[in-house]
Amino acid sequence: MINWGMAVISLAAAQGTGSKAVANGASGFLFSSPVDHALVAGTLVAICAGVVGTFAVFRGQSFATHSLSDIGAAGGAAALLAGVTPLAGFASMGTVAAIALESAETTSAKDRDITTGVLLGGSFGLSALLLYLASNFTNVSGATTGVLFGSLFTVSASTLPFLAAISVVVVLSVGLVARRLTLASFDPDLVRVKGKSPRTAGLIFLVALGLAVAMASLSLGAILSAALMIGPAASVLRLTSRVGTAVLTASLLAVAETWLGIYLAYESYSWPPNHDGWPASFLVVALVLLVYLASRGLERLRVLMGGNVGLSGGSATERGRGATPHV
Amino acid sequence: MANGTVLEARDLVVEFPGRRVLDGVSFSIREGELVSLIGPNGAGKTTIFRSVLGLLKPTSGLILTRAKRQSDSATAATTARINGTAATATATSTVAKRAFGYVPQQVSFDRELPLRVKDVVRLGIDGHKFGFSRDRKGREKRIAEVLEETGIPELASKRVGELSGGQQKKVMIAHALAGEPEMMILDEPLANLDLKSQDQVVALLERVSKVKHVAVFLSAHDINPLIPVTDKVIFVSGGKAACGPINEVMNSEVLTSLYGHRVDVFDYHGRMVVLADPEGGHHHDHAEGHGGEGRLNW
Structure with missing residues (x-):
């Protein structure tokens, strides 16, 4: 059974505490077992976040992504209560919620928002109950904090193969449906007139999204995971004109933000106020936010410079124009 | 179905709860013809398109299509009676879907969409399929051909979300042509375009029908921009339709009969x-x- 409270203790023991950690520097960072596990897990999560997040953002499913992560909290809490790894709970609930969202007969974006909102509200209530029960009737310490805010440093070696297997499933699933998803993103009827179903691709994608969110929930927590799914993709989408480049860049950016966040969390044991470490999830999400803001600044710079700054291809001469097509 | 006919609809009836939208509509379209579907809002233009495209199951009627079968280079004539049963309706739709290139009225190319014009055209070839695409060389050649045919080769590497409405319309026409259809169906292709863009799109559609011999079936509110290029007009009102050359349909006698009161x-x-x-x-x-x-x- 996982003990969220042990994370801080094990990390502190692995690196030495306080000023000793500073003396160990980067070499101590790389030879710490919890850090190594966090880096491997974080890398897998970040790659999936880049792949899935790119499609989620340009398909307008950022709210669904956030909802799936919040809904997954109920699964994580149920897993703690049942005495199994939270990953199983996050993944099961994420998959069920994804199928429920895609199966709901919504005819408009407004309908979809209402359905998502209702499911989200219900799952929050269920999460509150399950977290209360887990906190009071199990010997799991820090259950609520662990489920909601995660901890990269609690990922065990035995969990890594499962994360790797889920990553493969996620990446292959998105690769399988990528073309149809892209076509359906500008009009689902363009898929239907070819005799194919846009909903099949949508369902496969949402399940992949649910699994990726589950992985991110384990490391960053149910509440913060959506930031890693959406942030890196949103940061690069306006800087490139190719889906492949966007996926690759978003993944690399997510990996970089995760690694830097883990390094800062390790170093934070020498930081005030208490010299007992800052939450890795906060540091990763803070980096995601900073990079996103910087990307928007770069976007503005492109407009001012006439579109000569960017990752690849495409004219940016009209970047300043609005989203509505004009004549 | 007569030789050279790519689509024929006979006595098409579509009923929605509480009202009959199409009440025995009949028309035919030949290869290389440019046919304009004209009528006021709510007359049933979109319902006709959705029926032909297989997106909507008509209550009754007959749709005949000549479809290019992917597994058989020979052109086959296919007939299906739509009588409300799922089996026959599905058979009709499956055949029809292979033959049509569709351009919706409004396509939302969001600025976040990381796609270039040639990517959108590429999706017209195999965007509906699962898995990774093959025959990269063949596809790239086809994309270059279509961009040339539609007169937009210089836009190939432009980000599609940043193009003007007129340019986006041409991109969608190129997207539809990339699938090598024998008929293009365009829902209000001139809507929300300025006069210059309208002229360019009309000229492009004329080239598609007359040079490539692809039938063009489009809807519009206003027949005037299309008068010089339209071979046949289908005027629909109140669930009924009249079909023929412009001067045979767009006259006081026919429209008065269609509307049930005097029209000049x-x-x-x-x-x-x-x-x-x-x-x-x-x-x-x-x-x-x-x-x-x-x-x-x-």
């Missing part, structure tokens, strides 16, 4: 002006807001 058609400096009797029942509603008492604006 005038030639005003080469433009067709249609005026309805101001006392002419519910059709008068369509005249409101279009700058002229009793004028029907399509």
